[in-house]
Structure formats: structure tokens, C-alpha cells
Amino acid sequence: MRLLLLLAASQALQPRRHTRPRTRLQVAVLPDAPHSIEIPIGDGAPLILETGRIGRQADAAVVAKRGGTTVYATLCVGDADAGGGDFLPMSIDYQERYSATGRTSGAYNKRDGRASDGEILTCRLIDRPLRPSVVDGFCGDVQVLAWVLSYDGIHEAQTLAVQACSAALQLSSVPTLTSVGCARCTLSDDTLTTSPSVTEAASSTFDIIVGAGSDGSVLMVEAEGSFAPEAQALAALNEAVDEAQRIGHAIGAWASALKKDVSDGLRPYPSELESIVEDAYGDAIREQTKALRQGDMASSRKAYGDLCQKVDGLSLEKDYTRADSSRVLKKLSSRAMCALVRSEGLRSDGRDLTTVRPIDIDMAPLPTAHGSVVFTRGETQSLATCTLGDQSMQLRVDDALEPNTEKRFYLQYAFPPSSVGETGRTGAPGRREVGHGALAEKALRYALPDAKTFPYSMRVESLITESCGSSSMASVCGGCLALLDAGVPLTTSVAGVAMGVLLDDVDDPVVLTDILGIEDALGGMDFKVAGSRDGISAFQLDVKELGLKAATLEKALAQAREARLHVLDEMASRGVDEPQALSDSVPKTKTLQVEPAKIGKIIGKGGETIRGLIADYCLANVDVDDEGAVMISGNDPEQMEACAAKIVELTSEATGGGGRKQRAAYDGPMPEVGSVYASEVVSIKTFGAFVSFGEAFPGLEGLCHISELAPDRVRNIEKFISVGDAFDVKVLAIDEDSGKLKLSRKAALADKVRDSR
Template identity: 45%
Template sequence: MQTAIQAIKEFAAEVATPAWDWQPEEQNVELKDKLAEQFAEQFAEAYKITEKMARYERVGQIKEAAVEAFANEEEGPSAQEVKDLLGSIEKSVVRGSVLDGKPRIDGRDNQTVRPIQVETGILPKAHGSALFTRGETQAIVVTTLGSTRDAQMIDALEGTKNDAFMLHYNFPPYCVGETGMALAPKRREIGHGRLARRGVQAVLPTGTSFPYTIRVVSEITESNGSSSMASVCGSSLALMDAGVPLKAPVAGIAMGLIKDGNRFAVLSDILGDEDHLGDMDFKVAGTENGVTALQMDIKIEGITEEIMEVALNQARDGRLHILGEMNKVLSVSREVLSDAAPVFDTMKINPDKIRDVIGKGGATIRQITDETGASIEIEDDGKVRIFGENKASADAARAQIEGITAEPEIGEIYDGVVARIVDFGAFVTFMPGTDGLVHISQIAQERVNKVTDYLSEGQQVRVKVLDVDNRGRIKLSIKEAAAEEGTAEPAAEDAPQE
């Protein structure tokens, strides 16, 4: 920041534009005293109303009455001037009450956290979900798991990269009792989302141990202070509900500051009004063992080391209290993923078999994907990643790949189909993409003069693998399979008659 400030100063000195000697407009002290005498006590009573919307309504009534009594657009002070002075009086009343040690707006002391309610698994079809409520701030948070192909591709200045973790924060107008159009994300939503992301990213598993793309969406349904920290708490719960193996649960809290001269008060879990009328909004997220994210918005020139120490200690106590309430509902990640979540599986195949799995022009792998609903990724070393829509989908894809890549074992008996008949025997397909030769002498115990008297193309047979030579050619036997299983071998009358 100082680098940017210095650059601005150097640029201003180089341009040498004359400085604007701005001076604040003088306050109408006489009018302010009259307003304070008549309405200060009313503001004090209004700020004892704990319900936000009812309090806003009463404050609005006080301001309307003051404007009606004192504003005169033609001769006296304007309505805007009266409102500005009322705002200054309102701020002084609230701040002075806190500094005097009186209860806060909602009746709490400086260190108490609002009542917390936690629910998990509230959306049965979601991979993970949580409802986190703290006072009049509430967030519904949903976790969705996807394959590595679902990662967000970021085209940045330093190059293209994939981001396997996304956290989106939505702050619709209705959460603060307003109406409006829900358009593209605004500065607030982007900033709060980034802060919540930093809060939980430190405890996420590595891509190697948990190779999923993770998307978390926090929908703020009601807001009265610290919705970004509610998103941190809700995200931690939703991730654990989805079975994401977090290193530790994470919670967040917003701290406030009222400072006047040498007097100050640090407030835990601030309300929206305390943020607006106070001097600091200090957000702290972390686990039981440490801090994962910090953000400070400050309206005064700076704070002392003493204030910072008090704020961090108070934030730690509040964070541990919130974690305790969260842990009563869900303290560790679920051991199994949701039935609705995709299933990840890995297997290793012979690199020489990769072309068989992919098929000509990708036909084989597309067929597997279409039939099972699973997505498949194959690396050059033969490592295969399977992402199934569910366990059945992943298992079906794995079974097909195993069938394609399986190596024939000498002595094993397989089901096969006669693929082609030649004078000296028949070629039988007994594994996907794998044929072997049944020599004419291996069709039946008796002497076979004509292969077509015993076999026909498309006929299903049982074959035993006799040998695989060093060129990969496979020798099969129908009569050996029949003798071992005690079944009848093909007879001359089994072949279709011409």
C-alpha cells in the first residue's frame, strides 16, 4: 500500500497541480444542540429495540419528526442539513453508551456472541449442506463435488491455471429487507467471497488425497453483521457434511471498535449498526489452533498495540465459542460421501492397452462414458481416473476397462464367440479386443475334417487358454474346456446346415 501511495505522491509532484485547500463546512452548533436536547434521548430509547427492522422503523420516525419540526427549505436549515446533524447525534449516542459500559444495541456485553443455531444435511440431494444462524445473520451453504475436469480454468497474466476450489458468496437484496434486481456479482460479493475462501482454503485436503473439484455456494438469507464470517462457518460445516476431509473445522467472527480519545471498547460479533457507527471492522477466521484469514476495515488513523492485543484475544475466545457450538452438531468430516455425490476411483493399466481403452477415434472410451455415465481420464503411464455419477456408475466403468485390459491367463476358461473360421481352425473372441486360435485339432476329441461341420461364426463357445507365445499369439482349446468342465463339446450336427 505504501508503495502505491508513494507513487501517487511522486506523480502529483511531477504534474504540480495546485492543491485544493478543502475545509469542512462549519456545523450549525445551535441547531445541533436543539436537536440533541429534543431527540438524543429518543435515539437512546430506539437503540434499545433489539429487532433490527423495528429499530430502523423507530429511528426513521424520529428523523422524520425532527425534519418536520426544524427544516425550512426557504428560510431555515434544509432537510438534508437536519438529517446530517441527526446522524452525528445518533452516532454520538450509540458510541457514548458503549464507552460508558452500558449494554449494546441488542442487550449484550462487549464479549458475548449472539445465539447460534446449526443444522447440516438440510438439502437431501445436495452433496453437502448446512444452515448457520447467528443472531439475525443466516447463511445457507451448499457444497458440490465434481471431477478434475470441472475445475475452473483461469486465464491470468502469469498464464493459464486450473482452480479446483471455488467459493461463491451471494448477498441478495431481500436478506436486508430490500428489493432489487439480482445481476452480476458486485464488489461486496466478490470481496466477501474471497475472504471466506481464504478462511477455509487453509484446511482443505490436497488434490492428491482428495482429487475432486469443490464448489461452495453461500446464500445469505438474512444479514445483520458479519455475513462473510457466517459464510466461513457454514462452508466448514457444508464441506464436512459432504465428506471433504478437512484438517480442522473453521469458524469466523467480526470484531468492532469504539474509540474516543484514550477510551476504547472492543466488541465481539458486531451488528450491522455497530459496524456502521463504529471505528473498525476486524474479521478473524481460524481453527482451534490458529488463524487462517484476517481482514481489517478501519475508519480512524490507526490503532495501538494494546487495542490489537485485546481484539485478537477477544476474537480467539469468540472463535472457540463458535467452534464449540458447531462441534455439537458436526465436529469431523463424514467418513463416506453422499449417495448423490460422484465417486472417484483409480486403477492402473498396461500403457500398451491405452489404445484399446480409447479405441479408434475415441469410440471405445465414448461408448463406456455413454453407457455408464462416468468420465474417464487416462495418463500416459497407464493411470486411469474414473469419476462416476454414483458408485454404480464408477463400478460399471471400472468393470468395462478391466475387461478391455485384462490379460489372458493360461489354464483359465472363458466364454467366447467364434469370430472367423479358416481351414485350419477358428478364431474366437474371448475378451474385449482379444482373439485366440482354436486349432482344428482342439475342437473335438474325434477327428475333425471340416471346421464348419462343428462351428459357425457368431456361435458361443467355452474355451481354455493353452498358451501365449512370445509374439502374443494365443492358443485356445474347446475340447480341453469341455473335458475340464464335464460338458459336451461341439458335435458335427451342432453347426448350422447349409
């Protein structure tokens, strides 16, 4: 008691502290519900866009949903002067999260890694329609991020990502000319389907994705198909454009009431400087557009570089920036090129509007390559090679949304800086190289023979050694010839050509065949079209400005067909039109079929038997799939035949793998369905383990599939179990015709846990 009194007295002597009540921290309260819109999409699930509850510190954030697929997109604006006004510094990043399908990354740290080729292609798909929709002169640093958060395997994520990013752009402070919509359309059995499911798109004969503005401008096209006639491709294009325009209009109407104030990062066009440069260098600019008539590409680039320096110097004298100089020079050069074509009907290199540049073909320049060609069109040149291999050479892809896929044909494209006479970075392929390679691959893959007819994997490489426009289409032509030179029996030859357009007069656009680099840079579009004599296998559209209509693309497709037929004629007369004999260096192949239940006898414990076969018979490889198809590849036919005989011996009824005598076909009593029995592992293969039942049923074996081995996923079966391991299995089913057993260790474990409770 005395201690308490002393404490009270000491507190009374201390000065009293300030007791003003604290102010509550001001935190923005989440709204009860996000701002949302539901846009009908055909007969399927609607497109739902939401904003306001997630990502509120971003300039704009949108959650887009369709069915069980969800994409989250954000847009942020950084430095207002990042681009200087002569270009838009916008970056797009798209990622498919492994968690979207209930998986983790296959890497050791289980973290989603660098962008795959598929993700890079989707980044380009988003960037291409959004970029021309931004007001010219906006120079703010723009970053757009998109993540696939959930994926139901029914509603695809690509077009949903474009729609989500378009909505974020409309909600942001970035000034735009139009709102962008995106739609997909497929063709199967002459039936058009808008917004198809993933399965419908995979089984279609023609697939097209279109980005269009609410004003009807076509901004992006990505299409592929099994040589669809132009009329069918146009029908699908028009259907997709109408749908994309409708969606874009709905996005714009929804965002208009929520859009933020427009950023001040807009730099007006320097009209006064244009007049100054026109007076000083107008004649030189007009002459520069004819430079390719007098010299080669290198001298033309040097002359243009000198002109740029003069215009830059004049701009700086007048207190303008180099960015202003660049904008003015590009505008005047574009205007001069359009005027030249309309007045003379001739282009920078002296061609008329429809003539294809001269073509030169040098077949088999590389003596040790399986197939090779140098394809030259004007000053664009591709050194294409083809390498053949067995199934082990297939490209294996484990993307987040498409796990464990294999490609027996793939095309890889390289664009070194030396191809345009410059120095620069080399190394891993950039986004442009990935995109160009994917386009050329799409164009060629519909002409490939099936695996039964030609059981090889095929890799085509296109090294661009010179470039002045349309190097991806040169890769299509060179790749086709390299495949034929390697001996691949293509169903048809394939060629490609790039088309351009001058939109100085929107009501009367001029379509250009086989465009030059300068026509790509200064024109209104880059429209790449590839196919055979029968139809189109791939086309892709990039635009630089609004105003391109579907009717113009119809004219471009007709013009492209005439050019494509000309190129195919040149390829047939100057190169080859039939597959050549296989090179001696190409591994020969022999295939045979064994019972799937006998695969383990070929592979052996830990792969010991199959490795021994490869070494003993000096083979390139022995590959076995889950269906029992065995491919033997090597360079010595006699050794391959001997290996085939050994495999037949290993899998025959008389003997088993490793020389173990195999029991005769089982004809005794069968176990009961639903009962649990002791078993022992007798062989292991990639998809499960074969077990025997010992004395209970002598001679009887059954398969316990890898999915039935454990409650959790078994990633590596050989590390999980070994031959000789014993465990209980439950009989789930017995096939009445074959007598095969369906067994489950997982079910037996579950029964044991339940019985112990």
C-alpha cells in the same frame, strides 16, 4: 514562353495576400527524464516511482516499477460536488493486461475483457487504505485507474498497484491526511520475509498484506495462512506495518514537492447544523442507539428511517442539504453509541463488549443437497450448501498473470437485497460479494483434505438470508458445517467472528466482539478473523478513520480467539464436528494409474473412446490427467469396476486403443540424436503426439511435445494434426534409463529452412 508570360501577368493583377508569418504551435516539451524516486525494498529490487513523462493530462499519473513488473496508475478528479460531502465518490479500476506476459486474450476478438475476480479483489485492496486517507468532506468525483503493463513472475503486482495509486493520490489535487504505503510479509519455517517473491509467497505458511499511513495508522490488512498462532500472525503484522509506514513516508516526502494545488471540492463540516439537530433530536438519537434492545432489526431500521426524515426536514428548513443532514446524523449517532458503551458497558442490543450473539444451527435442511445448513448468529443468517463432483467440476481460471489455473474448492457468496429488507439490483455478483466470498474461501481451504485422500471437487455456496453484521464470517461457519454435512473429512473445524473498535479516544480504544451492522457503520473498524482452535487461517481489516494502531489489533486478536473458541463449541454441540456419510446422490469415484504414454488409447481420436466409455458404462465422467491418473465417477459401483477393467485392457501391453494390436516393448536399434527421420502420428493427447518411425525402426514410438510441433504456439492440438499425419522429426535426446525419445517437428522444420538457404 508566351504561356509563362501570361501567367506572370495574371498573377501581378491579383491582390497580394497577407504574408504575416505563422506562429508555431505551442506544445509542451517532454522533460529529458521523469521525476522519480527509488525506495529500497529489503534485499531485492527497489521500488521506482516515476511521473512527468506519461499521462500528463491526468490530474496525476505514476509509473511504478519493481524488477520487471510495471504498473501504470492515473487519478482524475471530476465533478467537485459529486458526493455532496457525506461520502467520497471514488472508483478504483485495476486491470492485468495479457500483453504483460506476452499473451493475447483467449477470446475471439483478442481484447482484454471484464474484470476477473482476482482483479476485483485487487481493486478492493487499493480502495480500502486510500479511502480513509482522504480528508473528510471532500466530495469530488475521483477515478483511479491502474494497469499492469509488464510482469516478470518474480515481483508481484498487487502491492505495487497499491503503491502506484497511493503515489498518484499524493501527487493529485485531492486533499489527504496521510500518505499510504503498502507492504507484504510472509512466514515460512518461523522465518519472516518482507516483500517476498511470487514463489516465496506461494510456498509460505502465512501471507499478509498491510496498508499503513505515514503516521503509523493501520489502514488495511489482508492475511491468510495455515492456522498460524496469534503470536506469529502478530509478528508478521508488526513487520509489515513498519515496512508499509516507511514506504508511505517516502512516497509522501517525494510527492510533497510535486503535489498540485488542493482542489476546492472540500465541503466543511456543518457545525452549526450539528448544534441545531442536537437540541431538537439529541435525545431521540441516543434512544435510537438502544433500539435493538426493544425490537428486531426491521423495526429498528424503520425507526431510524423515520428519524432520518425528521432530521432531513429540519436541515432543509435551515437551508442545509441532505448531505449535510447525513453527515451530522452519522456524527451524532456515532458519538451517542460511544458514550453508551463507555457509560453502561453495554451495546445497542444489550450485550457486553465480549459476548457473541446467540447461535442457532439447522443441519441438512435441504434433502437433495449433498450438504446444507442454516447458520444463524443473532440477526445474521447464512444458508450454506456444499456440492461435490469429480475433476470436471473444478473451477478453471485463465487470468492474465496466472493462466490456466484450476481450483478444486471454491466458495461463492450471494447477498440479495431481501437480506436487509430492501429492494434492489440482482444478477451478477458485485465487488462486495466477490470480496466476502474470497475471504470465506481463504478461511476454509486450509482445512481441506488433499486430493489423494478425498478426490472430489467442492463448491460451497453461501446465500445470506438475513444480515446484521459479519455475514462473511457466518459464511465461514455455515460453509464449514455444510462441508462436514456433505462428508468432507476436514482436518479441523473453522469458525469466524468480526471485531469492531470505538476510536473516540485513540489512547483508550474499545474493542467490540461480534459487531452489529450499526457498529460496523458507526465504528472505527471491521476486523474479520477466522480460524480453528489452533490458529488463524484468514483475517481482513477495513477502517473508517485514522488512528488505529497495531497494539489495538493485538488486543482484538486475543478477544477474537475467545469468541472463535466459543463459536466452535456451539458448532460442535448444535451441529456436527465430524464428516457425515456421503449422500447417495454424490457421484462415487474410483482412481487408477496408467502409463502416461497410454493416455491416447483411453481418449481416442477426437475423444471418441472416452466418450464411448462414459456412455457405455453410464458414468458421470472419466477424467485423465497428463500424469496418467484416471478418475472414474458414477453412481453404479459395478459399472465403474467394469469401466476400470476396460481401461486396463485398453492400456495393457497386449492390446491398444480401439482394438489395434500393440507392438511388444521395443528392443531394436535406436536413432541418432541430432538426426531427422520421417514419422507418422499414431496417437494424440493434450500435451503432444506419439509418432512411429515406420520401416526405419519398426515398433519404435516417441513423443513430440505440443511445444515442439510448430514454431508458433499450438492452442488446439486436435485441430492442428490428426492420427495418420506424416512429418519429419528431429531426435533431440534419448533418455538413458527409459529409452524415451524427445522429438521435435519444429527443429526439423528449422533445419530444412537453414539447408535451403
